[in-house]
Amino acid sequence: MGESIEQRTRLEVDDLLWRCPREWLEFETTADLGACEEIFGQPRAVAALRLALRLRSRGYNVFVAGPSGSGRTRTVRRILRQEAGGGAVPDDLCYVMNFEDLKAPRLIRLPAGKGRVLREAMATAADRFRQGVAALRASGDHRRRRESVAKDHLEEQTTLLSEFQDEVKQEGFALVEVNLGPYRRHEIAPLVDGQPVPFHELAALVRDGKLDEADAGRLRERHPDLAARLAQTAAKYRAIARDLEQSLSEADKDAARPLVDEVLEEIRSALALAEGLRPQLDEYLEQVGQYLVAVFPLLFAAGEHVASDSDSVETAMPDPLAALRVNVIVDRTGQKGLPIIEEANPTAARLFGFIEVQRTPEGEVRADLAGIHGGAMHMADGGFLLLNAHDLLQEDGAWAGLKRVLRTGRLSVAGNTPEGAAPLVPEAAPIDATVILVGTPALRELAAAEDEEFSKLFKVVSVFEERVPVSRPVVSSYACFLAHVIQEEELLPHGADAVARILETMVRVAGGRGKLASHLRLFTDLARESSLVAAEMGSDVVHREHVERTLLDRRQRSGFLSSRILESIDEGLLLLDTEGAVVGQINALAVVETSLERLGYPVRVTATTAVGRSGIIDIEREAELSGEIYTKASLILGGYLRSRFAQRHPLAITASVCFEQSYGGVEGDSASSAELAALLSSLGGVPLRQDLAVTGAVDQHGHVLAVGGINE
Structure with a gap:
């Protein structure tokens, strides 16, 4: 006779457990291993990530998709360090005054570390220029x-006025000054008895007999000609004044230029850049030179005022040399390789920078160059920016801002001002950074479905699997990684037997003898807890029994629900038969999952049948306690029964299936084989063994499918 089904399908205990071969762990304790962070078993994820990091083209940003705790972020960090180490350090980013538009500070890029040099050189230049002005003032030459x-121009003006005054006096007039508010001007006034009088008083003087009518007529007749000559004289006077202003300006420039040239040369020498290497800087320094020449008279005059008035208000006046300050928003002094920036709090302000403003008592909003703050995107320019996708999408404006930067390659700080509209609009910074988002596969699919630009901007998807194949290299890498964590966190060394037991647990979690769970958080947590257990038991090395104790403690801590279910069975509250055979009744297996544990337990399934036309009545479905997958499985059962028993005649049956003592929702299809067995038992009157519990889904042809959650 051939083997029975039971003999062919029987599983031994060793078939259900994976034992780590001792020869795969070539060490006594983890102290013998060199620490490393590399984890094998994710070749596709690593290849996709390296592609994006090396391609550095627009749109080739990366979404790293994988379950939390799978080591995705740690692996990304390691690969980023490898890729970034040999790269050239990007430029510093500086904001300086735009002398052509004070509300639009200009951006200057300088080689790494030169931004700080420029800032210090400009501060030194301001001091040197101020000292130079003071020295010129002290010497008295200027x-x-x-x-x-x-003096020359004033003498010329005085001579001009004196000669004209003599002319008008000979004509019986005088040159007088008239105050018009804050201004003064010269006018022609007739002389009567040697005294100038206004023209409108001439008629009154004639009536009073103080002036002859003929003399008055002569004065009126001569006045237009003298007034015209006065206009000519005034024009010459103003021309002399303009020439004086121009001459004084030229004198100031002549005095300032050597000093300006000196401080600019000191700045260029401090930066030590090749000629023409930075056109932006050359243009800026040219404007600085023009500005210093322009403010020289102001500084010189302010010093003269201080010298003559100890109560000077100079300290209350804005410092004109404050315009030379440099705001270095990205300083890469001492940095090696490409920047790797990880922002744990990806708000819009922290990502894209912001402008700090002050509000005056009058409500006016003010800001200056020093109030411009860079963000993580500025820091990541030329390198990489690592973000948690969930955190990014939770923040208002963060995703929209990131899209804008990735799409345009430019970053403007102006839009990120806590107080609203900023009085400054700094020049946008060109940004070339590869962004790596880390999240779950479901989040990636949701983001791609909600925003069509997502897939265009994140063309590369690096998927970290929940399970990796069990192999000697993978086991060795896990052991090496564990040694790294133990060394980093100063845990007790783990013996090979302890590492093997932890790996066996990871295989059990994966749910297959050929797979290892990539849940590195659980992997390292077991090591941490086992180290504590071993220390409390007085051991210097963690062994297998310590890991076993840790696993037992974990089950006891989180086993509230399983304890309640076992109590219900022991006390007879949850009815189960474990002996004999019963028609239309079978024990199925259900899996329940909470935030603390995932466990399986037996549940009674019953079926009743009778002649009728209602078909299969699923009580859970009718009571609206079933989920979509469970409902589908019930319909598949109906399909199987019709295919098997209704080929020649209609299936005249009314049957009901029920999960007994189940008062919550039911979901999944793994109980459909138990339901089918109960239905067939009821139809045929064949009793079913009660010492067995059945699980597994069936298809419409009656094939039992693979079982999930078997460990539970």
């Missing part, structure tokens, strides 16, 4: 030159 220039 003041004497200005006084000489002014």
Whole structure:
């Protein structure tokens, strides 16, 4: 006789457990291993990630998809360090004053570390220029030159007015000054008895007999000609004044230029850049030179004021040399390789920078160059930015801002001001960074479905599997990684037997003898807890029994629900038969999952049948306690029964199936084989063994499918 079904399908205990071969662990304790972070078994994920990091083209950003705790972020960090180490350090980013538009600070890129040099050089230049102005003032040379220039022009103006005054006096007029508010001007006034009088008083003087009518007529007749000559004289006077202003300006420029050239040369020497290497900087320094020449008279005059008035208000005036300050928003001094920036709190302000503003008592919003703050995107320019996808999508404006930067390659700080509209609009910074988002596969699919730009901007998907194949290299890498964690966190060394037991647990979690769960968080948590157990038991090394104790403690801590179910069975509250055989009754297996545990337990399934036309009545479905997958499985049962028994005649049956003592929702299809057995038992009157529990889904042809959750 051949083997029975029971003999052919019987599983031994060793078939249900995977034992780690001792020869795969070539060490006594983890202290013998060199620490490493590399985890094997994710070749596709690593290859996709390396592709994006090396391609560095627009749109080739990466979404790293994998379950939490799978080591995805740790692996990304390791690969980023490998890829970034040999790269050239990107530029510093600096904001400086835009002398053509004070509300639009300009951006300057400088080689790494030169931003700080420029900032210090500009501060030194401001001090040197101020000292140079003070030295010129102290020497008196420039003041004497200005006084000489002014004296010549003033004498020319005085001579001009004196000669004209003599002319008008001979005509019986006088040149007088008239105040018009804050201004003064010269006018022609007639002389009567040697005194100038207004023209409108001439008629009254004639009536009073103080002036002859003929003399008054002569004065009126001569006045237009003299007034025209006065206009000509005033024009010459103003021309002399303009020439004086121009001469003084030239004198100031002549005095300032050597000083300006000196400080600019000191700046260029401090930066030590090749000629023409940075056109932006050359243009900026040219504007700085023009600005210093322009403010020289102000600084010189302010010093003169201080010298003559100890209560000077100079300290209350804005410092014109404050315009030379440099705001280095990205300083890469001492950095090696490409930048790797990981932002744990990806708000819009922390990602894209912001402008700090002050509000005056009058409600006016003010900001200056120093209030411009860079963000993580600025820091990641030329390198990589690592973000948690869930955190990013939770923050208002963060995803929209990131899309804008990735799409345009430019980043503007102006839109990120806590107080609203900023009084500054800094020049947008060109940004070239590869962004790596880490999240779950479901989140990636949701983001791609909600935003069509998502897939265009994140063209590469690096998928970390929940399970990896069990092999000697993978086991060795897990052991090596564990040694790294133990060394890093100063845990007790683990013996090979302890590592083997942890690996066996990871295989059990994976649910297959040929797979290893990639849940590195559980992997390392078991090591941490086992280290504590071993220490409390007085051992210097963690062994297998310590891991066993850890697993037992875990089950006891989280086993509230399983204890309740066992109590219900022991006390007879949950009815189960474990002996004999019963028609239309079978023990199925259900799996329940909470935040603390996932467990399986037996549940009674019953079926009743009778002649009728209602077909199969699923009580769970009718009571609206079933989920979609369970409902589908019930319909598949109906399909199987019709295919098997209704080929020649209609299936005249009314049957009901029920999960007894189940008062919550039911989901899944793994109980359909038990339901089918109960139905066939009721139809044929064949009793079913009660010492067995059955699980597994069936298809419409009656084939039993693979079983999930078998460990539970």
